[in-house]
Amino acid sequence: MDGAYLEIRDLVKSYDGKTRALDRVSLSARRGEFVTFLGPSGSGKTTTLMVIAGFEAPDAGLVRVAGQSMAGVPPHKRGIGVVFQNYALFPHRTALQNVMFPLLMRKVPRAQAARKAAEMLDLVGLADFGNRHPRQLSGGQQQRVALARALVFDPTLLLLDEPLGALDKNLREQMQLEIKRIQRALHVTTVFVTHDQSEAMALSDRIVVFEGGRIQQDATPLEIYNRPRTEFVARFVGDSNLLRARITDPGAGIAEVEGLGPSRVLPQQAQVLPNGQGTLLLRPEALAPAEADAPNRLVLAVEEVVHFGDSALLIGRAGGVTLRARIGGRAAQGIGAGAQVPLGWRPDAAHLIGA
């Protein structure tokens, strides 16, 4: 684990003694890295976070931060900043007093704590709101205070559990940028939990996809998007066409694809597919209006068109399967339900997933 700053190995955790909320979860993060836990509700993201923070004890496995085992270290001695989903601001204290709290707990003299807390409020853009109580702040502002409070004591790690879930879309996107900016400025190793794949894509250096207490994939956002390891990941991250595929000629890279017939795929992918069986992932944007040189072609019988302005989603059928294609907004002009649209895709725009 070269350079691993946060190291988690083989975490197992069961709340009821029967089902495993965490089933051998292992991952690591380098110093300053922004890692996102992505997964559906109940997949074990929060549990992992709570084990890192020390609020839940794992049944097995270890957590190491900066080379030190956290076993037996109580939460208040871990020095880990946590931003909770509901912010958990102290309602009886002002924003400034909230941010001062961790400093006072560390016996920083009051005047110095106030100064440092004010600086941190300034960094999150709330310099003028120090005297307000949490209930006098908007959701986004409360979020910033919670962030300032979790960062003011120079935590070894910053953990955020679905911090933007309660905010509306515009504010959420604004806060994503803000969090990223602050995280970069302070270079703090961060674990961010979300079930929103676009949020994960936008923020992360690395995404760890959870499902059913297990890690499905741990990779960069682009890797997760372009080369998902499992169908689950392919479905969970981004829009997808998933078609059964059987390799008929590994050397030439020919596969028999459900609905599309014999198709050209990348030989290096075809050759490593176990049993020659698998699933072909075609992202909707991989299906482009057919060009003369497209090795794979099909005609989509359009049933529905969803316009987004810059692009449009065509939903239709080809060879008995339903396909989704995302094409440029201009190219989509004049296409309506009932149209027959020739489309093509290139082998390197597709991805084969082992069955």
Place this chain on the structure above:
Amino acid sequence: MIALGWLVAMFVAAPLLVVIPISFSDAVSLEFPPPSWGLRYYQAYFADPRWTQPTINSLIIATAVAALTMVLVTPAAFALVRHRFGGKGAVNLLLMLPMVVPHIVIAIGYYAFLSDIGLLQSFPGVILAHTALSVPVAFLVLTASLKGFDRTLERAALSLGAAPWQAFLHVTVPVLWPGFAAAALFAFVQSFDETVVAIFVSGATTETLPRRMFDSIRMQADPVIAVVSTLLFGVVALLALAAMLRRRAGG
């Protein structure tokens, strides 16, 4: 519906509408409506140690009851809200029992029990008996506010470097403060206006205000009683109002 509501409100308030005017009467005996107005009953009340002493007794007892109740109820409420343990249902039921047992039964029980241990007619005796009556109400109030308490606040405090006792002191207690105050208030009021048990277990030197009123009306229908009623109502209403204002200010 609205008319009915007013009717009920009037019915509830009627005794006050009688008692408060009478307290400002200038008549020699209890009379309604008062023939003329004055403060003679108030003068009589404040000048007469047979009234002021029971008032002081009641204040002492109610304060002690509030304190003792909180000492008992706080750990009980935390244990019952936050932990699972065997016999939890039974403990809950026992705590609420004084609420359903008729006061006269409790009064007789305490009469026998306190005389056995030699505390009959003593301050500790009255305080103990009243505390038993105050526990259920205070427990209910505190439990309700404890259930509404967001425990992630404590987790947040821990993650920020507070030891568990610091989290309790700096976060749990201040946030739950209105709940504690309301519980103590209910305990205080419960004791301050309790009559039946006081009649049985308080004595000449520990006589409470409601008991003094009861004795007084039995013997002579002293009009000062209207003053005491008004004051009693005033204290309780003021406390209730304070609690309400606090809640509103607290958001």
